[in-house]
Amino acid sequence: MTKKIVVILGHPDPGPSFCRALAEAYAQGADEGGHEVRRVDVAALDFAFLRSAEEFRNAAPPPAILGAQTDIAWAEHLVIVYPLWLGTMPALLKGFLEQCFRPGFALDYGGGNGWPRALLKGRSARVVITMGMPALAYRFFYGAHSLKSLERNILKFCGIRPVRETLIGMVDALPEAKRRRRLDRLSALGAKGA
DSSP: OOOEEEEEEOOSOOSOOHHHHHHHHHHHHHHHTTOEEEEEEGGGOOOOOOOOHHHHHHSOOOHHHHHHHHHHHHOSEEEEEEEOBTTBOOHHHHHHHHHHSOBTTTEEOTTSSSSOEESOTTOEEEEEEEOSSOHHIIIIISTTHHHHHIIIIIIGGGTOOOEEEEEEOOGGGOOHHHHHHHHHHHHHHHHHTO
16 A cells, blocks of 8 residues: 655755665655655755744744645655754754644644644654664663654654654664665665555
């Protein structure tokens, strides 16, 4: 079964990176698997950080964010790729998610019972994180806290589930053969739309 997939590259550097190569490998695999694919490169978008709760609730998103929201609304599966920086996602990706996942798009606060209604149900996601430490250390020693926060407090809170993850550790020390295997693995996941 073909899927509509949006691949969100959350690396803030617009130049070459392993994250960019992973995102492209997934997208190419998805293309070859017959899926429809759109790409969002957060580093290429022009938007400001939100500065107040009032702005989060009521201001119109910038045009670049409206385009990303269109892609997310269209998609059945989201793939978010980013490097772990200071134990979490880069600030630019967090700012992008704050701009995108606003009331009226991702959540409806009009229910009156204190809990927002999730507006992005029917979508799944895969989160791909690269890091300098071993992935097992991030998962078990640090509890994968930032990944859990993204999964629970943003994606699942807005109705996106299931959320699967791919953690790639020791990226600066990965030999070329292991890098190639990681890229091939992402391509295979893309072909399956998983």
